[in-house]
Amino acid sequence: VKVSGGGRCNVTNGHHVDGR
Secondary structure, three states: OOOOOOOOOOOOOOOOOOOO
């Protein structure tokens, strides 16, 4: 999972998600 939109790395499901 790539971080799009220069989002922060939030480990929710063990993956890096974008700060929506």
